[in-house]
Amino acid sequence: MAARRGGAPARRRLHRRRSRRGARPRARRGDPGDTRVSLIVKVAGRGDGVTANGRYAAFAAPGDTLADDGSVLPGPHHQVPPCRHFPTCGGCQLQHLDDPSWAGFITERVGSALAAQGLVAPIRAPLLSPPRTRRRATLHFEPSGRLGFSAEKSHQLVDLQECHVLAPELFALVKPLKRLLASFRAKRRLDVHLALADQGPDVLVTGVAPEGLQHHDSITAFAQAHGVARVAFDDGLGAETRWEPEPATVTLGDVAVPLPPGAFLQATHEGEAALVAAAREAIGAPRTVADLFAGLGTFALALPARVYAAEGGRDALLALKAGAGRAGRPVFTEHRDLYRRPLTATELDRFDAVVLDPPRAGAREQAAQLAASKVPVVAYISCNPSSFARDAKEMVEAGYRLDWVQPVGQFRWSTHVELAARLSRA
Structure with missing residues (x-):
């Protein structure tokens, strides 16, 4: 046959x-x-x-x-x-x-x-996320009706018929979203940000805004039919929610944190658990911790300590503050751009440990201040081994020891590599 x-x-x-x-x-x-x-x-x-x-x-x-x-x-x-x-x-x-x-x-x-960078450290066996576990992804929609990821090294779109990395709840929205977005008659490519909230899939479409009763009815019918937690649109003036029967949250640690549209989440639950476990192992049981580039509180809300959380994204920080406040967690938040205004060595010396989770560019400025500080132990979480190694070298040259590195494979079958590492004062 x-x-x-x-x-x-x-x-x-x-x-x-x-x-x-x-x-x-x-x-x-x-x-x-x-x-x-x-x-x-x-x-x-x-x-x-x-x-x-x-x-x-x-x-x-x-x-x-x-x-x-x-x-x-x-x-x-x-x-x-x-x-x-x-x-x-x-x-x-x-x-x-x-x-x-x-x-x-x-x-x-x-x-x-x-x-x-001339560094040597024990590298543990990587922790791999299974297929079909991605809970956050950005797809693209073209006026031609195609919806999917961009082709490798190209702006051409692959019209998804199957996907072995997306969580089933997100992939199940692909065909319904194609029908919904086709009605908008967009003249350019749209970005479709998908995430899994506690209440179900969260959808943010950027590049267009709904107009009129017909769009309103279509969005409502789509959301009700497919168990969607929220639908929001952003045409360049900020996200506007069009469907959210109850506030969307994401549970971090055991705290339900408000989830802003398009917010950053670790790509898989398994990857998040691996990174949190590594961070907790790295810092032990300190009394006070600084969580730098704290985001929504992935680490701050999982640490058994009094936590200072610094984050440059206002929406994420307000969500963390609200979640921690409702749960009665000892988390003090500060809106702070750690690239322009990193914590100084004097400020860092107040803490028993630091958790550092910067974007792909790393944390060159903050690493320099850590190198000059007396902080006993640092858990460095990275989504870019090269920028991590650059920052770690500066800290090692200042007297830190790179104790171990725990690689994590959150992005199934991807060249994207993440890690957690422990640096301690020798």
Whole structure:
């Protein structure tokens, strides 16, 4: 019987075709006994397989063999990508890797970043989030009616028919959202921010605003039919909520925190739990903690201490303040831009520990003040191993010891790597 369109056999053929690069000769199966083949030993930062002698091959896994003509013989760690959209869709880059080789890629990324700064530390086994657990994502909608992620290295949209990373509650909204947004007759691309609140899916559409009773009725019908917690729109003047039968919240620690439209959340519940556990292990049981770049309070509300929380985003900080106040938590909040006005060494010396969770750019200015401080222990949470290693180097040179690094793979089959690390005064 012929293979069903989009099934595993068809995906294998697509995967093999897209594994070739440029104008290489027609691919053939490599022979492991052929002296012209090379073993793939690792996966580079952008997802290509690399041989010991520096040859690169797209969509190759460690243990694969690469022939001179560019053909790849799959090895023990090479899996058939489960999704029909791979590798076109930019949501994933590594679906051809099994979990051990994906974990190896994550460890290699962290180790390479440390080595580039002359740092050495124990790197723990990565903690990986399962498929279909992403609770936060941004999709795009085009006037043509397509809704999905951008294609890899392109502005073209992949019209999602399946997704193996999104939580089922979010993927279930793809088709209904296409019907809803088509009625807006937008003339440009819209961004659709999805998240899982305690009450259900949260939807923020940017780039358009509803007009008239017809749009109002369509939004209400969509939200009621699909159990949506909130629908909001932002046409450039700020988010305006159009459906929210009860206030949307997200539970952090055991505290229900108001969830602003489009707010940042850790990508998966599993990833959040791993990072929180690592932070708590790193700082132990201090009396006072500074949580810097605190966001909604992912760490501040999970720490058994009196917490000072600094955050530059006003909406996030107000939500944290409200949640902590209702729960009676000892959290003092301050609206503060830690890039322009980092806590000084003198201010930092008041705390028994610091939790630092900056954006991808890292926290160069704050790390310099920490390096000059006497803070006994720092839990550094990072979504960029390179900026983390840069900041950690400055602190190590000032007398801190990098005790361990815990990598976390929240973004399934992605080259995006996160980590938690402990730095303590030697």
